[in-house]
Amino acid sequence: xxxxxxxxxxNLNIWYGKQHALQNINLDIPNxxxxxxxxxxxCGKTTLLKSxxxxxxxxxxxxxxxxxxxxxxxxxDPKVEVTHLRKxxxxxxxxxxxxxxxIYENVAYGPRLHGIKDKRVLDEIVERYLQxxxxxxxxxxxxxxxxxxxxxxxxxxxxxxxxxxVEPEVILGDEPTSALDPISAERxxxxxxxxxxxxxxxxxxxxxxxxKRLADYIVFIYLGQVIEHGPARELFEKPKDSRTKAYVxxxxxxxxxxxxxx
Amino acid sequence: MNTRQIKDTIAHKSMFLICLLVxxxxxLIAWGLYRRAQPILATKSLGELLLNSTxxxxxxxxxxxxxxxxxxxxxxxxxxxxxxxSILTAVYLAEYxxxxxxxxxKPVIDLLAGISPVIxxxxxxxTIVPLVRDYMMPFxxxxxxxxxxxxxxxxxxxxxxxxxxxxxxxxxxxISVVCEVLHTVPAEIRxxxxxxxxxxxxxxxxxxxxxxxxxxxAAVILGLSRALGETIAVLMVAGCSLFALPKSFFDPAYPLPxxxxxxxxxxxxxxxxxxxxxxxxxxxxxxxxxxxxxGWGILLRLERSRC
Amino acid sequence: MDKRKTEExxxxxxxxxxxxxxxxxxxxxLLTIIVKGFPALSWSMLVQTPKGGYYMGKEGGxxxxILGxxxxxxxxxxxxxxxSLPLTLYLNxxxxxxxxxxxxxxxxxxxxxxxxxxxxxxxxxxxMIFFGWRxxxxxGMVATTLLVLPIMCRSIDExxKMIPHELQxxxxxxxxxxxxxxxKVIFKQALPGVLTAILLALGxxxxxxxxxxxxxxxxxxxxxxxxxxxxxxxxxxxxQLGTPFPEVQERGYASALVLTAIVLxxxxxxxxxSRRFTGDLGD
Numbered sequence: 037x038x039x040x041x042x043x044x045x046x047n048l049n050i051w052y053g054k055q056h057a058l059q060n061i062n063l064d065i066p067n068x069x070x071x072x073x074x075x076x077x078x079c080g081k082t083t084l085l086k087s088x089x090x091x092x093x094x095x096x097x098x099x100x101x102x103x104x105x106x107x108x109x110x111x112x113d114p115k116v117e118v119t120h121l122r123k124x125x126x127x128x129x130x131x132x133x134x135x136x137x138x139i140y141e142n143v144a145y146g147p148r149l150h151g152i153k154d155k156r157v158l159d160e161i162v163e164r165y166l167q168x169x170x171x172x173x174x175x176x177x178x179x180x181x182x183x184x185x186x187x188x189x190x191x192x193x194x195x196x197x198x199x200x201x202v203e204p205e206v207i208l209g210d211e212p213t214s215a216l217d218p219i220s221a222e223r224x225x226x227x228x229x230x231x232x233x234x235x236x237x238x239x240x241x242x243x244x245x246x247x248k249r250l251a252d253y254i255v256f257i258y259l260g261q262v263i264e265h266g267p268a269r270e271l272f273e274k275p276k277d278s279r280t281k282a283y284v285x286x287x288x289x290x291x292x293x294x295x296x297x298x
Numbered sequence: 299m300n301t302r303q304i305k306d307t308i309a310h311k312s313m314f315l316i317c318l319l320v321x322x323x324x325x326l327i328a329w330g331l332y333r334r335a336q337p338i339l340a341t342k343s344l345g346e347l348l349l350n351s352t353x354x355x356x357x358x359x360x361x362x363x364x365x366x367x368x369x370x371x372x373x374x375x376x377x378x379x380x381x382x383x384s385i386l387t388a389v390y391l392a393e394y395x396x397x398x399x400x401x402x403x404k405p406v407i408d409l410l411a412g413i414s415p416v417i418x419x420x421x422x423x424x425t426i427v428p429l430v431r432d433y434m435m436p437f438x439x440x441x442x443x444x445x446x447x448x449x450x451x452x453x454x455x456x457x458x459x460x461x462x463x464x465x466x467x468x469x470x471x472x473i474s475v476v477c478e479v480l481h482t483v484p485a486e487i488r489x490x491x492x493x494x495x496x497x498x499x500x501x502x503x504x505x506x507x508x509x510x511x512x513x514x515x516a517a518v519i520l521g522l523s524r525a526l527g528e529t530i531a532v533l534m535v536a537g538c539s540l541f542a543l544p545k546s547f548f549d550p551a552y553p554l555p556x557x558x559x560x561x562x563x564x565x566x567x568x569x570x571x572x573x574x575x576x577x578x579x580x581x582x583x584x585x586x587x588x589x590x591x592x593g594w595g596i597l598l599r600l601e602r603s604r605c
Numbered sequence: 606m607d608k609r610k611t612e613e614x615x616x617x618x619x620x621x622x623x624x625x626x627x628x629x630x631x632x633x634x635l636l637t638i639i640v641k642g643f644p645a646l647s648w649s650m651l652v653q654t655p656k657g658g659y660y661m662g663k664e665g666g667x668x669x670x671i672l673g674x675x676x677x678x679x680x681x682x683x684x685x686x687x688x689s690l691p692l693t694l695y696l697n698x699x700x701x702x703x704x705x706x707x708x709x710x711x712x713x714x715x716x717x718x719x720x721x722x723x724x725x726x727x728x729x730x731x732x733m734i735f736f737g738w739r740x741x742x743x744x745g746m747v748a749t750t751l752l753v754l755p756i757m758c759r760s761i762d763e764x765x766k767m768i769p770h771e772l773q774x775x776x777x778x779x780x781x782x783x784x785x786x787x788x789k790v791i792f793k794q795a796l797p798g799v800l801t802a803i804l805l806a807l808g809x810x811x812x813x814x815x816x817x818x819x820x821x822x823x824x825x826x827x828x829x830x831x832x833x834x835x836x837x838x839x840x841x842x843x844x845q846l847g848t849p850f851p852e853v854q855e856r857g858y859a860s861a862l863v864l865t866a867i868v869l870x871x872x873x874x875x876x877x878x879s880r881r882f883t884g885d886l887g888d
Binding site (some may be wrong): 058089094095096097102119122123125126127129131133134135136137146149150195198199202233273 | 701702703704769770771772773774775776777778779780781782785789790793794
């Protein structure tokens with residue numbers, strides 16, 4: 037199993053103040069596959085995702101117990117360099133968030149931080165990753181304009197290019213298409229399909245259909261607990277837990293499901 | 299650790315130090331002033347300094363009583379004038395005025411709040427002094443002789459003038475705090491009251507103002523604190539001579555800040571003089587800090603209770 | 606008409622009266638300064654330093670004070686900026702939202718904001734005794750720095766608070782350190798707001814008299830050295846008005862006009878900048 041899993045979560049508990057946001061999570065995220073975390077909103081999907089690149093550290097009253105292993109190394113070990121870890125884990129957030137600089141500088145920002153100074157190398161990187169995010173043809177003539185002038189869909193692809201440019205091993209997506217129009221969303225999904233084999237990808241989504249279209253592996257979270265996880269087909273066709281069954285069939289009523297929790 | 303990490307850590311530590319420094323700045327100021335005020339506190343009791351009205355540095359008499367009275371007169375007048383006017387104005391701007399109008403007026407008030415105190419002083423000398431001397435003094439002395447209006451200071455440089463100028467100086471702060479507090483009242487409260495058939499003023503009075511009552515108190519306290527410390531304008535218009543304790547609106551008043559400002563230049567030549575003046579500054583610091591802590595504390599609690 | 610209606614009208618009238626009084630008095634200040642100052646204003650006054658006997662009605666101008674005020678408040682604003690920027694970036698990037706420490710720093714800044722300028726002046730005076738300085742540009746700058754520091758910190762802080770948290774996350778998740786995020790991303794985003802804060806502090810520093818009364822001294826010559834005394838515009842106005850000579854007092858009115866104009870221009874630019882900044886965020 038360890039040969040296949042890229043991220044493994046062991047007995048993870050997370051609290052915000054008194055709120056016990058994630059309870060006893062045990063999970064293996066397969067290597068170079070696309071994993072979708074599904075579940076109703078407010079159930080801890082994003083929390084789980086952000087625990088993978090330690091962005092949760094910024095939250096008020098954040099407490100954690102248990103382990104998150106990436107490549108077999110516990111990322112909450114005090115000896116771990118957070119910047120190093122975050123470089124390894126690219127994040128695509130819910131709303132595209134471009135940095136206040138030009139399109140070119142947005143992509144070059146990461147590589148520059150990590151020590152690449154040569155202009156030609158940077159040019160190459162910018163072009164390569166803009167192409168990989170299928171944005172190059174649209175922006176190649178205006179690379180030095182402020183990135184904020186792009187449309188939301190373009191901005192999200194720019195964020196993807198920016199994330200890829202630091203050469204991560206894992207791509208984390210926090211409902212990456214939820215702020216986009218259908219066409220832009222589809223383009224992002226296409227990119228994901230193409231990137232699947234190269235990176236380990238973890239996507240939070242509340243869209244069941246998106247999960248069905250994209251995912252190889254599914255994690256279903258409900259009220260801070262992992263109810264079920266497994267290969268996509270298996271989970272969608274033969275869910276073991278009745279709550280999972282209700283959710284994937286779309287007949288999920290929260291009050292009703294609550295009875296099972298108790 | 300690589301160099302980037304090291305830089306980050308160094309920045310972290312030094313930023314923290316800067317914060318600590320600023321955090322302790324108030325204490326440092328208080329300590330610095332207190333240390334300089336100590337010589338006089340060592341020779342005279344506090345009661346002797348605060349309750350004695352004879353100020354004669356040359357012969358070692360440092361009674362601050364007259365200045366404290368002067369401060370009370372001037373700020374008292376300023377508060378009495380400024381509070382109702384400012385609160386009514388703020389209520390008008392926040393509740394009654396058409397949006398466009400209040401969006402026009404509020405920046406003007408804020409802008410004029412930035413005008414230098416010395417300009418207020420100049421304005422006071424040019425307009426308020428003659429107004430008080432030629433119109434208000436004869437009028438009040440004749441029509442309302444039972445109030446403390448009689449005085450043999452006919453110059454117009456007096457407590458009332460100082461109070462009026464100060465009132466104008468603290469309009470903006472009271473107005474802006476009250477406006478801000480009023481904006482935090484949710485529209486539903488007004489709607490609920492109005493839909494019960496209350497008039498707009500009843501709604502304002504019974505629902506809105508009652509809800510933000512502590513905020514109004516905070517605004518007044520902050521205004522008061524500002525008035526306490528104003529120096530140069532008061533120095534220019536309040537008369538600031540100490541031939542007797544102020545007993546009437548038209549007597550000259552000599553508040554503490556003006557005393558501090560006025561003694562510059564001579565205070566190093568007489569023993570204990572500087573110490574007495576810095577004691578006055580220390581008292582001023584304590585008073586304004588007390589009021590500020592109270593004012594901001596109330597506003598913070600209001601904010602918390604909303605969350 | 607019933608009683609409620611009467612009450613309504615009465616208070617509405619009272620509010621209108623108050624608003625007009627407040628506005629009227631504030632505008633009256635501007636008008637008085639313009640009406641009294643403009644006739645006395647002359648070009649030669651702006652470009653000359655006081656000649657002998659200036660304060661008794663002889664030749665000269667207030668260039669010493671104009672330049673002195675500019676140099677002093679620019680210097681003070683600069684020092685304040687050097688403290689404010691790291692402090693506010695620390696509060697907003699290194700500390701969490703609900704940090705107790707940040708709460709207390711902000712509270713102390715609010716309290717410092719309320720300390721009267723004369724107290725800063727007096728404290729500056731104790732510093733002068735302590736370090737053995739005489740009244741000088743340096744001492745005046747230090748006192749003015751203390752005076753404008755809370756204003757600057759709080760206004761930059763407000764700007765930084767408005768920057769969406771996601772921007773910080775975006776930079777951090779690319780592997781940037783917090784320092785890099787602060788300098789390269791957050792600062793850049795906040796720049797117009799920082800400029801506003803600088804201008805606000807500058808305006809306040811230029812206008813204040815009480816803090817520099819003890820510390821900066823006064824001189825008829827142009828600012829020449831950090832350790833020499835320096836003239837400031839508010840004090841020049843104060844002194845000119847204090848003389849018994851009408852022609853000197855009139856020059857005082859003209860100086861008041863100059864100061865008002867400078868301060869108003871600075872704060873109008875500041876307000877325009879800050880409006881643009883908040884407008885940008887609204888996009």
